[in-house]
Amino acid sequence: MFKNFVAAFIILIPAIILRADRQNMPNLREESNIYQKVYDAPLRLIDGEQARLHQMAGKKPLVLVLLFTRCTGVCYPYLGQLKKQFEQIRQVENEPFQVLAVSFDPRDTQEDMQAMAGAFSLQSDSLWQFAVTDSIEALTKSLGFTALWNEELQQFEHDAILIGLNQQAYITRKLIGFRSNAEIGQLLSSIHNVFSPTFRLPNPNMRFACFDYDPATGRNKPGIGLVIIALPAVLTLLLLFAIWLRTRNKSSNSFR
């Protein structure tokens, strides 16, 4: 019987593995490409200078913003919001850093980006730099960033994203969407290689969380996950009891 069981097991395993290989991995967008080195893209800055991304990061750690000038969606409101937030943050942040806005649209020129910066009076702000690159694909791939072209709308579908790069040009943190000053502060800590606690984003598909966040009260309540930690001990007790019952019933055949 054991031989058959083992043989069946050995035959089944490769089949299951092959099936597993075809499955998609879960999408952890903010966690993708973290601690990977970003592609050293050649940049054309709006002041006419040319630079490479690693060179810029080496001077000051970078907060990278990816956008495009023909955007009718999130890019302009996002840039406006970031301008306000960084004006507040720079008052309290002591460590040097630079915000670099790079276009991922091949149609964008230095002039387009200059106009975009001008719309928010950022073209002469020392905290900000705007640039275009000829290596969009290599750069976005190394950042784990995807922009899908929508032919009907003539627009890119993309995330509003901030990416932290430390002086060695490693990706230290990503923030997708409009985020609080505190979270941007944590991103700044990460680009200065300061430990900052990170949390995975709330995910509706997370079934057995140790804590459940209640948005109404802003507090965490103990979740089913905490009970699961105790489950092995409970199962062992039940198993022991079951074995004991089974053996007790057969006690007449025991050794004694």
Add this chain to the structure above:
Amino acid sequence: METTRFNKITSLWIITVLVLFVVAITLGIIMRLNQSELITVSPITFYTDMTVHGLTMIGIWFVAGMAAVNFIMERYVKTSHGVNVFAYVMTVVGVLLLWASTFFGRFHAGWTFLYPLPFKVMWKSWATPTFYFSLAVLGVGWLVWCLSLVSSLLKKYSLKEVFAWQHFSKNPKTETPPFVLIAMISLVGIITCLLAAVILLVLTFAEYYSKGSFVNDALLMKNLTYFFGHTIANEMLYLGLAILYELFSEISGRPKWKTTWYVALAWNFTLIFILTAFFHHLYMDFVQPEGFQIIGQIASYSASLPAAGVTVFSVIVAVYRTKINWSLANLLFFLGVTGWVIGGIGAVIDATISNNFILHNTLWVPAHFHTYNALGNVLFSLAFFQWFSAKYGGGSQRWSKVVLWLLLIGGIGFLTAFYIGGADSIPRRYSSYPEVFATAKTLAAFGALFATVYLSGVLVFFVNISKRCLKILLQRS
């Protein structure tokens, strides 16, 4: 006939464990040589070696303890030879799958395979499921083995007897042999941590196959990982202690040890505390409830004291001013207890929350767990191998002193390099050290040199033992 069958399967376990031990030590030496920059391997090879080294060591010394316990248990109850063979087959299949996922698939998430690292595929995509299937195969084999042994014990002993609870009353009518008590306590702990592994694997596979519609909680996964990992690493040591309680007095020519109320109490407490000590692995996890952290520290202190106190006391009483028939086997047992205590003190220091914030990611961690393994648990199992092969394979004790000195000098030197590194805040799990850690490379070279001395001792031992075990294996029933 039955005895011969158990002798054969035990011999097979011994040979297999020793072969894998030599491979795993060699991988460890390669890692230390790379850290010293005397050789160069790629970071991926380093972490692949680290993954295989860690899992192989945990696995082989667990099965070594189980094989020894199964063999000795035959003195008290009838156990299943078929399940023993089944566990062997599953172990071999599991190891082959593990090697396939690591050496060919380049899976290198470390032996703790902390979620969600295995999902961040930086290796062949098939390597992640293969790695998890290797764990599933090993887990099924070992769980069935443990349940079978527990079932065998409960056929003869009642629940009260098997946990030695009758010893809490005056003049107990029956005596539970210390071996039976400790084996049962260890097996229950092992079953619990293997069930934690089962839950962990089920949750992992659920996420893997769900295409993102099911996501796990990282905190839950880490708790379950260490529930399994920490507990099995401790329980395998207790399996070695069960053998020590049975054989040390016998080999030394002393009266057999008996279970008393304090022995029973100590081991029952150990079972409770050991199942909650794993929380000390999550001190760095700021989201872990503070109460769990406190339980982790208290349980770590409490788990080590009863078993260690009673065992050390028993061993000292047994040898102090008494005539002992010293041989390689009981010397290995004796030195194993010493190594276990020293490693245990290192562990308790690290399990103290305030210390852990300094020591957690340093070489102190491998220092303490290598102490109670390389100079503790491993010596318990080698003692059993020596006793078993000499008793059933015959032959004279050759090279005993050489083996002992090589293991001791190699072990102490290799561990000293780890401890000094830990005290000097040299980080663990670095494939190569930046210049800022001035002593790290020298210490790594020092560690590799002494680990090679230790390996030489193991090789001499292996040659002697394997000859006898092969003789047992090839005996006609």
